[in-house]
Structures are given as structure tokens and as C-alpha cells.
Amino acid sequence: MATWFLIVIYLAFVxxxxxxxxxGSAWPVIWPEIGSSLGxxxxxxxxxAGGTIVSSLASGRMIQRLGTGKITLxxxxxxxxxLLGFSMAPSMFWFIFLAIxxxxxAGAVDAALNHYVAENYKAHHMNWLHCFWGVGATMGPIIMATYMAGQHSWRGGYAAVAIIQAILVIxxxxxxPLWKRVAAIRDLENSEDTVQDILREEKAESAFPTxxxxxxxVKPSLLAFLMYCGVETTVGLWGASYLVGTKNVTAEMAAGWISLYYGGITIGRLITGFIxxxxxxxxxxxxxxxxxxxxGIILLLPFSASFSMLGFILIGLGLAPIYPGLLHETPARFGKEHSAKLMGYQMAVAYSGTTLLPPLFGLLAAKTSTDLFPVVVLILLVLMLFSVETVNRLLRKPGKVSG
Incomplete structure (x- = not known):
């Protein structure tokens, strides 16, 4: 039963x-057809991303009322x-409406499953959970590229993914019923540990009322989440437009190369789950x-388009362990008594990065060109490295409260 339950959780992340x-993979051909603009x-x-923030912040109350299984469904x-609506959308207005x-x-299921796995499973399960997100993210551009090449229709790509989603809903x-059974078994197994955890949390909160x-x-850690989701989404959303606009790659080939970026994230998380x-x-x-x-450096250098593909793959492979690793380290770094609240903060800040940074690059690209894409990506990556290493340096020092 536990194995089947994990498979269901992994499918939800697909x-x-x-x-x-x-x-991102279809946008180079979408915006001219619907009479919109590149940005x-x-x-x-x-x-x-805004909708994701709202639903993730409300996920706690919704899960208490409906349960994780019903929320996921x-x-x-x-x-x-x-997605079915996107496949039939005639104008930009409908894209905006259906984005809500x-x-x-996306937000409710993301927050619920991340918190559940961080609390109840080991680090390799968290990596594999996000590996299955990568499976879905890799399949998306492949499906879209197949439909654009065969039927010359991005609408068929959206419809195909909507059908896959419908199968997963079934x-x-x-x-x-499996969710309730496994939850009951876990509650029975962990009842004694739960009481001890509550006592420890109450003691910690009274001793450290911070x-x-x-x-x-905490603050540089939140900045790291902002940078991570910002750069991951920026590469996924604007990578194909950069390849088409700057490297003169066809839209179908660009979509395929972006699938390799997501494939790098997927394979990287599968491997790091074992590591x-x-x-x-x-x-x-x-x-x-x-x-x-x-x-990022490979993307920045004036190499041929094929080297850009290598740059995207390396960025994907490198991103693989960062997000699940940072999430799983939350209880160990900041205390289990603070992890639930901090997990919500981290998710909200992460989605803020998804919300703000890609559109900012879109505005920049619309006013200049997509040529600045590698520069922006490299800056975000360096800022993320600085943030994470600042956390490591601060936590090596004694004491847990910032001055």
C-alpha cells in the first residue's frame, strides 16, 4: 500500500x-497567431504564479477541510x-483568464505534497518527488514540439496535455480511498513520536520565543528560493524565444532543446536521489x-547554437539538487518547531520569484532583444550562489537568532 501511495504522489507531481x-516552448508561434507581443x-x-501563491497560502486550511487527496484531485x-481552454483560446484575453x-x-497541490514529503520522508524521496515534476516538465515541450512539427499546431499540443491530465485525474x-488508509496507518505508527514532537516544540518555543x-x-535562505525559482522559470519561459530570436533556431527545434533542459533537471534529481x-x-x-x-557561461560565450544546447543541459543538471535540497534542509537548519511556518514562507517567496523575475526579463527583451538572456541568467545564478553560501556561513556561527 505504501508503494502504491508513493506512486500516486509521484504521478501528482508529473x-x-x-x-x-x-x-515557453510554444510561445514563439503562439503570440503572432493570437495577435499579442513577445513580452x-x-x-x-x-x-x-500569482494564483499559485494564493492557493499555496490557503492550502493549509483547505487540506484540513478536504484532505490532501481531495485537494490533489x-x-x-x-x-x-x-489547459483544454488554452487549446481553444482565440485571443490574449482568454490566455490571461485561463491562467488564473x-x-x-498548481499551488495547493505543490505546497501540500512538499510539506508532507519533507515531514514524513527522507531526502532521496524529496529529490525523486521533484524528479517526477521534471518528468512532466520534460514531456511538455516534447509533446508540443511533436504537434508543431507534425500538425503545425500548438493547440494540439495543449489539447494532448489536457487529455493526459484528465487521465491522471481518473x-x-x-x-x-488510499490516501485515508495510508494516513491512518501513518498516524498510528507515529502517534508516540507526534506527542514527543509537540512537547519538544512547546519547550523550544518557550525557551526561544523568537x-x-x-x-x-532565514533571510538569505528566502533570497535563495527567490533566485532559484526566478532563474528556473526564466530559462524555461524565455529559453526557446532566445534560441529562435538570437540563435536562429527553428521553433520546433527550440522546443526540443528546452525539453533537454527540463530533462537535465529530471535526470539530475533521479541521480541525486541516490547520491x-x-x-x-x-x-x-x-x-x-x-x-x-x-x-550559464557557455550560453554567454559566442559559440554556435549547438553549444547553447549544452549550456541548457548543464543548467538543468545543476539546478536538479538545489530546490529539493533546500526544502529538505529546512527542519535541520532552522528547527522542526519552525519548519511548518517557514516552509510556507519559502514557498511564497519562491513563487514570488516565479511571478516577478520572468516578466521583468520579458519587458527587458521587448525593449532591447533576447540577446541579454544569458547575461540575466548568469546574474541570477551568481546571486543564488551568494545567498546559499551566506546561509552556510551564518549557520556555522554559534547562535540561532540574527542580530
Whole structure:
């Protein structure tokens, strides 16, 4: 039963990743057809991320009322309907309108499953969970590229992903009773540990009556989440436009290359899931950031288009261990008594990076050109490295409260 339950959770994250990479891979051919502009993708991305922030912040109350299983089911249903609407959208207005339910559907399931896995499973499960997000994000551009090449239709790509989402909704509906059974078994197994955890939390809160944002290292940690999600989404959303506009790659080939970027994230998380059994998360996060910077440098250098593909793959591989590693380290770094509240803050800040940074690049690209894409990506990667290493340096010092 526990194995089937994990498979269901992983499938839910496949459905979470599928829509994330569609807009960026198809946008070079979407915006001329619907009479929009190149930079409008940033507005759609911002609305999706805004909806995600709202639903993730409300996820705690919704889970208490409906349970994680029903929230996951309803969220996937909402995204399936939204994607089907995208496939028929005649204008920019409908893209903006449908972006709202798409974002709302993604946020609740993301926050709920991340918190559940961080609390109940080990680091390799967190990496594999996000690996399955990568499976969905990798499949998206491949499906879109296939439809654009074969039928010359981005609409068919959106419709195909909507059908896949609908199949996942059926699977989640059929397995809905499994959530309650596994939850009951886990509650029974962990009841004694839960009581001890509550006592420890009450003792810690009375001994250290500090606000979460005053904990040493929290602020640069939040900045790291902002930079991570900002750069991950910026590369996914604008990578294809950069390849088409600056490197003169066809739209179909650009979509395929962006799928390799998401494939790098997916394969990297699959591998690091095993590596975490032997290597500490902190080292994996550091090595991952160095690999991303190497990929960013390759994009920046005046090489041929084929080298750009290598740069995207390296950025994807490097990003792989960072986000799940930072999430899983939250209880260990800042205390289990603060982790639930801090997890919510981290998710909100991360989605803020998704909301703000890609549209800002869209405005920049609309006023100048996509040539600045590698420069912006490299700056964000360096800022993320600085933020994470600042956290490591602060936490090596004695004391837990910032001055």
C-alpha cells in the first residue's frame, strides 16, 4: 500500500510539471497567431504564479477541510480544464483568464505534497518527488514540439496535455480511498513520536520565543528560493524565444532543446536521489550551483547554437539538487518547531520569484532583444550562489537568532 501511495504522489507531481514548460516552448508561434507581443508571456506567467501563491497560502486550511487527496484531485482537474481552454483560446484575453485557474490548481497541490514529503520522508524521496515534476516538465515541450512539427499546431499540443491530465485525474479519483488508509496507518505508527514532537516544540518555543524571520540565516535562505525559482522559470519561459530570436533556431527545434533542459533537471534529481544516501545535501547544493554557472557561461560565450544546447543541459543538471535540497534542509537548519511556518514562507517567496523575475526579463527583451538572456541568467545564478553560501556561513556561527 505504501508503494502504491508513493506512486500516486509521484504521478501528482508529473501532472504539476506538465503545464509548466508548455507556454515557453510554444510561445514563439503562439503570440503572432493570437495577435499579442513577445513580452506578453511574462504577464501570463505572472498571473499563473500569482494564483499559485494564493492557493499555496490557503492550502493549509483547505487540506484540513478536504484532505490532501481531495485537494490533489481537484487541483489536477482544475489544471486539465484550464489547459483544454488554452487549446481553444482565440485571443490574449482568454490566455490571461485561463491562467488564473491554472495557477490556483498548481499551488495547493505543490505546497501540500512538499510539506508532507519533507515531514514524513527522507531526502532521496524529496529529490525523486521533484524528479517526477521534471518528468512532466520534460514531456511538455516534447509533446508540443511533436504537434508543431507534425500538425503545425500548438493547440494540439495543449489539447494532448489536457487529455493526459484528465487521465491522471481518473487515476487520482480511483485511488482516493488510499490516501485515508495510508494516513491512518501513518498516524498510528507515529502517534508516540507526534506527542514527543509537540512537547519538544512547546519547550523550544518557550525557551526561544523568537519570530521565524529573526532566525539566523532565514533571510538569505528566502533570497535563495527567490533566485532559484526566478532563474528556473526564466530559462524555461524565455529559453526557446532566445534560441529562435538570437540563435536562429527553428521553433520546433527550440522546443526540443528546452525539453533537454527540463530533462537535465529530471535526470539530475533521479541521480541525486541516490547520491543523498552518501553525500550531504549541502555539498550537493553547492556542486549543483557551480554546474549551473558553468552552463550559464557557455550560453554567454559566442559559440554556435549547438553549444547553447549544452549550456541548457548543464543548467538543468545543476539546478536538479538545489530546490529539493533546500526544502529538505529546512527542519535541520532552522528547527522542526519552525519548519511548518517557514516552509510556507519559502514557498511564497519562491513563487514570488516565479511571478516577478520572468516578466521583468520579458519587458527587458521587448525593449532591447533576447540577446541579454544569458547575461540575466548568469546574474541570477551568481546571486543564488551568494545567498546559499551566506546561509552556510551564518549557520556555522554559534547562535540561532540574527542580530
Amino acid at each position: 501532472s504539476l510539471g506538465l503545464p509548466d514548460s508548455l507556454l 506578453s508571456a511574462g504577464l501570463i506567467s505572472m498571473i499563473i 481537484l487541483s489536477c482537474l482544475l489544471t486539465a480544464v484550464s 485557474p491554472l495557477g490556483l490548481g 487515476i487520482l479519483f480511483v485511488t482516493l 519570530k521565524v524571520l529573526q532566525l539566523r540565516g 543523498t544516501l552518501k553525500v550531504h545535501n549541502q555539498l550537493l547544493i553547492r556542486y549543483g550551483q557551480l554546474v549551473t554557472i558553468a552552463g
